[in-house]
Amino acid sequence: MKSLTDVVSGAGLSGYAEIALVIFLIAFIGIVISLFAPSKRQTYERMRHLPIDAESADLPPYRDTDDPSLRRG
Amino acid sequence: MTLPEPTSTRPEHARYEPPPVTQPKAGGPGPLLDSFSYDDDIVRKFLIATFVWGLVGMLVGLVVALQLANPAFNIGPWFSFGRLRPLHTNAVIFAFAGNAFFTGAYYSTQRLLKARMFSDRLSRFHFWGWQAIIVAAAITLPLGFTQAKEYAELEWPIDIAIAVVWVAFAVNFFGTIARRRERHLYVAIWFYIASIITVAILHIFNNLSIPAGAFKSYSIYAGVQDAFMQWWYGHNAVAFFLTTPFLGLMYYFLPKAAERPVFSYKLSILHFWTIVFMYIWAGPHHLHYTALPEWASTLGMLFSVMLWMPSWGGMVNGLLTLRGAWHKVVEEPVLKFFVVAVTAYGMATFEGPMLSIKSVNGLAHYTDWIIAHVHTGALGWNGFLTFGMIYWLLPRLFQTQLYSKKLAEMHFWVASFGILLYVVAIYSAGVTQGLMWRAFDETGRLAYPDFVETVMKLMPMYWMRAVGGSLYLVGMVLFGYNILMTWRRRPATYDEPVIQAPRLAPEYVATADHGAPVPASSAWGRFVAMDWHRAWERLPVTFSVLTAVAVIVASLFEILPTFLIRSNVPTIASVKPYTPLELAGRDVYIAEGCFNCHSQMIRPFRHETERYGEYSKPGEFVYDHPFLWGSRRIGPDLAREGGKYPNLWHVRHMEDPRAITQKSIMPAYPSLMNTPLDFAGIQRRVDVMAMLGVPYGDAVNRAPQMAHAQADSIARAIEGEGGPKGLQDKQIVALVAYLQRLGRDVKAPQVARSTP
Numbered sequence: 001m002k003s004l005t006d007v008v009s010g011a012g013l014s015g016y017a018e019i020a021l022v023i024f025l026i027a028f029i030g031i032v033i034s035l036f037a038p039s040k041r042q043t044y045e046r047m048r049h050l051p052i053d054a055e056s057a058d059l060p061p062y063r064d065t066d067d068p069s070l071r072r073g
Numbered sequence: 074m075t076l077p078e079p080t081s082t083r084p085e086h087a088r089y090e091p092p093p094v095t096q097p098k099a100g101g102p103g104p105l106l107d108s109f110s111y112d113d114d115i116v117r118k119f120l121i122a123t124f125v126w127g128l129v130g131m132l133v134g135l136v137v138a139l140q141l142a143n144p145a146f147n148i149g150p151w152f153s154f155g156r157l158r159p160l161h162t163n164a165v166i167f168a169f170a171g172n173a174f175f176t177g178a179y180y181s182t183q184r185l186l187k188a189r190m191f192s193d194r195l196s197r198f199h200f201w202g203w204q205a206i207i208v209a210a211a212i213t214l215p216l217g218f219t220q221a222k223e224y225a226e227l228e229w230p231i232d233i234a235i236a237v238v239w240v241a242f243a244v245n246f247f248g249t250i251a252r253r254r255e256r257h258l259y260v261a262i263w264f265y266i267a268s269i270i271t272v273a274i275l276h277i278f279n280n281l282s283i284p285a286g287a288f289k290s291y292s293i294y295a296g297v298q299d300a301f302m303q304w305w306y307g308h309n310a311v312a313f314f315l316t317t318p319f320l321g322l323m324y325y326f327l328p329k330a331a332e333r334p335v336f337s338y339k340l341s342i343l344h345f346w347t348i349v350f351m352y353i354w355a356g357p358h359h360l361h362y363t364a365l366p367e368w369a370s371t372l373g374m375l376f377s378v379m380l381w382m383p384s385w386g387g388m389v390n391g392l393l394t395l396r397g398a399w400h401k402v403v404e405e406p407v408l409k410f411f412v413v414a415v416t417a418y419g420m421a422t423f424e425g426p427m428l429s430i431k432s433v434n435g436l437a438h439y440t441d442w443i444i445a446h447v448h449t450g451a452l453g454w455n456g457f458l459t460f461g462m463i464y465w466l467l468p469r470l471f472q473t474q475l476y477s478k479k480l481a482e483m484h485f486w487v488a489s490f491g492i493l494l495y496v497v498a499i500y501s502a503g504v505t506q507g508l509m510w511r512a513f514d515e516t517g518r519l520a521y522p523d524f525v526e527t528v529m530k531l532m533p534m535y536w537m538r539a540v541g542g543s544l545y546l547v548g549m550v551l552f553g554y555n556i557l558m559t560w561r562r563r564p565a566t567y568d569e570p571v572i573q574a575p576r577l578a579p580e581y582v583a584t585a586d587h588g589a590p591v592p593a594s595s596a597w598g599r600f601v602a603m604d605w606h607r608a609w610e611r612l613p614v615t616f617s618v619l620t621a622v623a624v625i626v627a628s629l630f631e632i633l634p635t636f637l638i639r640s641n642v643p644t645i646a647s648v649k650p651y652t653p654l655e656l657a658g659r660d661v662y663i664a665e666g667c668f669n670c671h672s673q674m675i676r677p678f679r680h681e682t683e684r685y686g687e688y689s690k691p692g693e694f695v696y697d698h699p700f701l702w703g704s705r706r707i708g709p710d711l712a713r714e715g716g717k718y719p720n721l722w723h724v725r726h727m728e729d730p731r732a733i734t735q736k737s738i739m740p741a742y743p744s745l746m747n748t749p750l751d752f753a754g755i756q757r758r759v760d761v762m763a764m765l766g767v768p769y770g771d772a773v774n775r776a777p778q779m780a781h782a783q784a785d786s787i788a789r790a791i792e793g794e795g796g797p798k799g800l801q802d803k804q805i806v807a808l809v810a811y812l813q814r815l816g817r818d819v820k821a822p823q824v825a826r827s828t829p
Contacts (some may be wrong), residue, residue: 024350027350028346033404035342035343047338048335051185051324051328
């Protein structure tokens with residue numbers, strides 16, 4: 001009985017590497033084209049500000065702990 | 074805190090107005106606001122762990138640097154270079170950088186997703202589980218329990234624990250995504266997702282092994298295949314543990330500290346996808362000119378060179394985020410750390426592709442050049458990004474002012490100078506030794522035939538490295554003092570602000586605020602309008618699966634041919650399995666970490682074949698579970714060591730290397746002369762090897778007897794050569810048996826049998 005290695009070795013799969021490369025290239029080019037298409041400027045603008053937006057609501061104010069009575073340590 | 078006001082005059086950077094938060098109207102319809110708070114306690118825990126383990130890992134780094142400068146720093150079997158070096162690498166990668174990633178990820182994820190972590194219990198399980206794993210590593214590595222795979226040394230019980238803790242982290246992370254109140258996932262989250270998924274895949278596949286004891290296992294892969302799998306893991310551990318998580322941190326914390334949005338969000342998306350598509354292919358550049366198939370080596374080189382562009386895209390994006398804010402760099406140590414971190418990322422990601430070019434690699438491989446390259450990235454990129462992030466976090470997490478900005482400034486300058494000293498010294502050492510190895514004199518013979526000559530030349534540089542490392546460590550002490558004093562000034566109770574944010578609608582509804590386009594009428598229009606990509610962002614499960622597919626498919630196309638096409642690893646008829654005693658000796662070699670300094674892979678260069686003998690063939694390693702090719706030659710290659718010296722030479726050399734070679738920097742191993750060999754345990758090890766397909770024949774039933782017979786024979790020979798008596802049941806005999814076997818199977822001319 002032939003092993004998986006025998007089957008794959010004899011299957012002549014070398015051309016599949018090129019096919020994989022072409023598929024990857026197409027996917028990548030697709031991302032690039034769509035990314036730089038002149039649309040979504042506003043969406044990206046909003047996304048850019050997400051980290052800074054979030055901070056406006058949640059940053060605990062610094063407290064002046066120079067007074068030792070306010071400290072824990 | 075108010076929103077920053079971008080100063081750029083470019084139209085696309087025109088002042089951004091965030092969508093107004095709609096408050097619920099009394100008695101009227103409106104979005105339902107959730108109230109919640111962030112779990113910053115877990116962030117504080119990871120922050121402290123980052124510092125503690127960083128200090129430990131770097132201290133061990135200094136010790137191993139000193140051991141190379143002077144072997145007197147090797148103390149006992151537990152603290153010799155071979156056992157401590159993996160402890161250093163594991164501590165700084167998984168303990169320091171790992172905890173730093175978790176610190177930043179737990180802080181930023183909650184805020185970017187407007188949600189508390191999915192489960193506080195899982196967060197704590199992740200924290201304590203990870204620290205327990207680090208402690209287990211710190212105990213087992215000095216004891217000699219290792220799989221002999223770089224950055225994957227930890228033995229199987231700890232590997233299982235890592236998988237469990239990592240899954241807990243992933244469940245917590247993806248659970249938080251599922252509960253998020255922000256529709257879109259910021260690019261930092263993408264980088265975290267890619268890291269979590271890919272590290273899990275890498276960890277599982279590289280650590281597949283069969284246990285042969287409580288802390289002993291054998292890799293299921295052998296030789297070339299094991300090497301391929303290991304460096305697919307090893308390179309991508311750098312990519313997805315030290316690069317993508319920190320890029321996520323950069324895309325969050327750099328804009329925060331600069332109070333500027335990231336320069337180009339589009340570029341960040343491009344950066345992400347190109348990194349995910351390309352990084353996973355680059356691993357074979359660690360194996361140039363070895364017994365790896367040529368096509369795999371070339372493939373790895375090409376993808377590595379291509380990686381330069383996206384990496385620099387990310388660097389440029391980081392640095393340009395500071396446009397209009399460079400004046401702050403002068404005053405803010407946080408930004409100083411970030412600028413050097415991003416610059417170091419740029420330098421390391423230029424040098425990496427350069428080193429992957431075969432002709433450059435031919436000089437650099439096995440030398441300190443690689444160590445210098447790694448430390449540019451580790452000290453500069455990972456270290457400084459972590460320091461900057463933590464200095465930024467300290468006032469926010471401990472809710473008080475940073476204890477001393479001046480001390481932080483001093484930390485920056487001391488550590489920067491330390492990096493400079495370190496890398497200048499070690500780059501010089503690498504190039505020097507590489508050139509000495511390949512130098513021929515006018516008669517056509519090796520100019521430096523004695524390996525130790527090439528080591529002696531490095532000593533001034535090794536001392537300079539130790540000074541540079543010490544300065545970096547001094548910086549860590551200043552860092553720790555600043556953390557401690559800031560912590561001591563924390564308030565009696567931490568404020569825990571209640572955040573309000575509207576829930577997400579179950580179904581995505583595009584609004585003008587989200588910049589949704591007018592639906593395109595054609596398929597091409599919809600494609601170009603990125604609707605498909607926005608759908609990915611809204612569906613993190615799909616997005617995660619697609620990221621995993623990109624990684625897995627690339628891995629399979631690269632790795633599987635070597636496993637399944639015979640012509641990639643031609644077998645050699647004369648190569649036989651190790652005898653039971655040699656196998657036990659190989660395990661002693663592994664436990665002592667000899668592979669950290671000695672390669673077993675002779676490249677097909679004239680200067681290597683002149684020095685070491687016939688170049689290594691793929692078929693020589695078919696029974697090597699795991700492979701032991703090594704990645705650095707602090708000592709000479711041992712692939713053809715068998716028969717080069719008498720048995721007694723090896724005994725004396727292991728007992729005291731300087732008695733044989735006066736200038737040797739190898740640690741002494743006198744304990745091997747006294748430590749009994751576990752003959753009874755050999756049977757189990759042979760059985761596991763047989764399970765893995767090694768044709769052991771009779772040894773499956775009588776391994777201890779066969780080992781005893783060979784040990785007696787070698788002990789008698791040592792005694793006959795004038796050596797000590799009574800070594801027949803000691804570890805040294807097994808090690809000598811193994812060393813004397815190396816390369817012997819192919820010393821006679823052989824014809825390789827290859828099945829096309």
